[in-house]
Amino acid sequence: MPLPRGAAALLLLLSAPAARAQPDPASPFLSAHCLGCHSGDKAKGGFRADRLTADLNDASNRERWRDATERVRSGEMPPAGRPQPPAAASAEFVAQVEKADAARRAATGRVPLRRLNRLEYERTVCDLLGVELDLREYLPPDAAANGFDTNSGGQHVSSFLMERYLDAAEAALAVAVSNSPKAPPVVNKRLSLTDERHVKVTTEKVFRHTDDGLVMFSSSAWQAVTLSQFYPPDRGRYRFRITASAVQSDKPVSFRVDAGPMLMGTKNRHVGYFDAPPGKAVTIEFTEAIEARNTIRILPYGLASAQAVHKVGADAYDGPGLLIHHVEVTGPLHDAWPPASHRRLFGDLPQAPTPTRRDRVEVTSKAPEADAERLVRDFAARAFRRPIAVADVRAFVALAKRRLQEGASFEQAVRAGFAGVLCSPKFLYLHEQPGRLDDHALAARLSYFLTTSTPDSELLALAAAGKLDDPAVLRVQTDRLVRGPQSAAFVESFVGQWLGLRDLDSTEPSHILYPEYDHALRVAMQREAELFFAAVLADDLPLTNFVASEFTILNSRLARHYGVPGVDGWDFRRVRLPADSHRGGVPTMAAVLKVTANGTSTSPVIRGAWVADRILGVPPPKPPPDIPAVEPDIRGATTIREQLAKHRSVASCAACHAKIDPAGFALESFDVIGGYREFYRTTGRGQPVTLDGRRMPYLRGPRVDPADVLPDGARFADIDELKHLLLRDKDALTRALAVKLVTYGTGGPPEPADRAELAAVVARVRDQGYGFRALVHAIVQSTLFREK
Known part of the structure; x- marks a missing residue:
């Protein structure tokens, strides 16, 4: 049988060492031992050796080659009963494939270029601009590869996606830039739920009016009370202070708060659950980003149905209830005007009324082209996560200047340049060169691994000074990020994908x-799964806790369930x-059991x-x-x-x-x-x-x-008993979790060539009692993480 064109091309590549020009013996190996069974439409096991190509950069083709070499290496192929090749021939075939793959890695790196996923894009843009906004709704869902949406193998780019990036960028800039001549008036209200519209018009006797406020006895969804006295005209952060207590109860009464437009068919956001203790009033305070004409609503949890309360009437009902004494609202909260997000983009440039609307202002400049170039260049320097050259921003500066020449206002022209930066490959992709990562690439990889966002000023400063590559400095920064508040995003993202919790509502x-x-x-x-993961990480507990643990993180609702x-x-x-x-351990957590x-x-x-x-x-x-x-x-x-x-x-x-x-x-x-x-x-x-x-x-x-x-x-x-059996091989558990973390944190899974480095990671963690944070440190210090 003649050798197929694709396989022949790769074999020519594999079997051409410097000392010899002729391809041999790999071509005869496939012809003699593989193609007889693994070619054509009836190829055994569905494996088509005749479709192997020379392109090892193609992930699926590369995986087929690896599958073939693993089976040859292990002696599984050719199967018993078929002519067996000499051991030396098999070893040479495997060595040639591995040599070609090593050459591919040296030229391109283990991990292909990857872009930000939806969560990373949202968090990066919001951190860059200093705004709070849901940008994920603008972008299509990310495809996953090897279990994670941070992997380049599942990422694709289309004209549709680029249009959505532009929509998201413009939406974020619209929130960041202020066109109001003065700060919106601050609402400072103290409200009573007894004055709410729903409370006044309901015919069901489920509310008790008291001198101290309104008692809610029902957890029926239609008896939630919306704060209709508060529908602010301006978006922004608002501070809420809800003073509440439990009545006719010796235990706390929980209640749920949602935020949103509260209209039929609209999407509302869950803010959280809170406790009102019995007898003594407490004030629960939180701040929340509220869109214009949005509000909050309150619903007790775990109380009686509306029918049960109405049957006897709220005044005679003797079951537990939630007393909302009052709700205080203050906002929108601004330290200065224009807000910090505006000043990040335009600095102290003045604003002037627009020609058509005196109640609207725009940024102006006496040297528009020079200021446009300066602002766009400064913004790109922050957005691209590394020092930039003139060529890196030439297109965006040209875009802003062209808009000026077309008659756009200075602010509109510069915003076009900003939007271009937020849609550019240097922003959307993490740029890494084959081999050892430079300090700026390392800063970005570390930051997106542990915070899902752009490097902060401390990381960038260390990268600029060339110090981040120092193992001791890198260890300190890893600990800092793990212990910082932004690590909550890493916990949510990694746990959501590793354990499958993103499918909790499927x-x-x-x-x-x-x-x-x-x-x-x-x-x-x-929350149990996320808080448990965070506790094992923060306290550097043995990662065997993920299989069997003497503790977990509970509240009353989950404790009752357990x-x-x-x-x-x-x-x-x-x-x-x-x-x-x-x-004890994640397999027996309710969230995991539900998604499976x-x-x-x-x-x-x-x-x-x-x-x-x-x-x-x-x-x-x-x-x-x-x-x-x-x-x-x-x-x-x-x-x-x-x-x-x-x-x-x-x-x-x-x-x-x-x-x-x-x-x-x-x-x-x-x-x-x-x-x-x-x-x-x-x-x-x-x-x-x-x-x-x-x-x-x-x-x-x-x-x-x-x-x-x-x-x-x-x-x-x-x-x-099964848990105890699984704990027999702690190294295997460590290796499995290490592979997941490397895959998530670097954009691609370890390859067969990484066995030795992966084994070294496991050995370092074993020497430190299998601590989970020790595993994170071992991965960050490894060549798996520090090389492309």
Whole structure:
């Protein structure tokens, strides 16, 4: 069979050392041992060796070459029964491919050029301009590669995307630049909910009016009270002070605050949950960015339904309630005028009324072209995260000057230049050269890794002085960023992708099977995972806590869900778990258990694959295309184990399922919303269930069987025993998490050539007791992080 053109081209590249010009022996190796089975439409295993090309910069082609060499290296290919090549021939073939790949890495680096994702773009623009604005809504969702949207392998650019970048940039500049001649008047009001429109017109007797304020007894959504006395004409940051207390209760009463237009069909934003203690009034204070003609609303949590209260009337009702004494609002808050965001862009240049509107001002200049060039150049220097040359800003300066020549005002022309900078490749992409990163590239990589935003002034100053490359300085800066407030964005972004929490709202649990699920539980689920991750990082606890831990971070809502006593109020705190809780570690967190289930049923396959990928770092292969999925039986006729037994009897499925399913069976002890269970819930055949004197809408189904056996023969009875088995190989757990962090933080996963460096990272962490922050330091100090 003649060698295919693509494979022949690569083999010519591989087999041409300086001492010889003729391609040999790699070409005969493929011809003799690979192409007979792996070519044409009926290629075995779906692997087409005849489609391999010489372009190792193509990620998918490169992965096929690596797959081929790994199978040859391990002796898996050629398979038993086929002619076997001499060991030296196999070794030379593998060496030639690796040599070509090493040449590719030396020329281009391990990680291709990557751009900012939506979150990074929003945070960078907002930090650069000094504004608060949701810019992600302007941009299409980011595609993920290797599990993260920071990876260049999943990033694409189109004319549509560039148009959206321009829209986002112009929206941000419109907020940053002030065209008002004076600061908007400050609202300073003290409001009583007894004066709200909804309270006055409702016919349901769910509110009690007192001399101290309004008592709310119902948690029904339609009885939330919107602050209709406050619909400000100007956007900005407003300070809210809500004075509240719990009545007729010996425990705190929580309440929810949302912000937004509060109109039908509009999107409102969740501000947070807060606690009102019994007996004594407290004042909860927070500041929030409020758009013009937006407001807030208040809704108690965990109280009675409106029907229950109305039945006896609020004045006679003796259940717990929330007393809102008053609400104070102050804003918009500005230290000076024009605001700091305006001065960042235009400095102290004067403003003058526009020709058409005397109530509107624009920035003016006596030397418009010179000032336009200076302002655009200064802005680009901050935006591009490194020193700039004249050529770097020539196009944006030219754009501003051309707008001036076309008759645009000075401010309009300069804003066009600013918008161009915010859409330019030098802003959108992290520019890194092959080999060792220079100080500015290192500053950007470190900052986007640990804060998801542009380097701050301290990092930029160290980079400019050439000091950041010093390992001791780099360690200090890593600690500073980890402990700083901006690390919360890293926690949210990494945890959201590593654990899959961005999919928390992708399914809605059945209200029949899981009537206890509510918004407060959903919020608490996510916060537990984020706060736990942050605590392990801040305290440098062993990363084995992610598998099994004696503590977690709970509030009353999640503690009630977990059956952990003694936790009151909305505030989260570190709680030592009871020995029989079956909790501890991320696989048993409610948020993880929810995203690995659908709204009605669980699957050991999905949860087992999640553990294999996210915790053990060995993602299972995709199932064969001709094998049907297991359909859940929510009526309780068969258990998932019985259904999978038939599925696993297929020879092509058995090998993978033996590795995937055991962890999934252990996690069957947890339902769709992460509640611990001994029996399945069903809607068909089963026994009635009564809880707190109330008949539940679901039935008790078959008993859960969480026991299974690992591929190495180790047996376990439940999730607790499985955790201990997983902890046997701490190095493997460390390596798996290291790969995730490197993939997220550098824009691409480690490659086979990085095995030794990855092993060195694991060894350094092992020597420090497997501390999680020690792992972050080891990664940042490694060549994986410090080289492109």
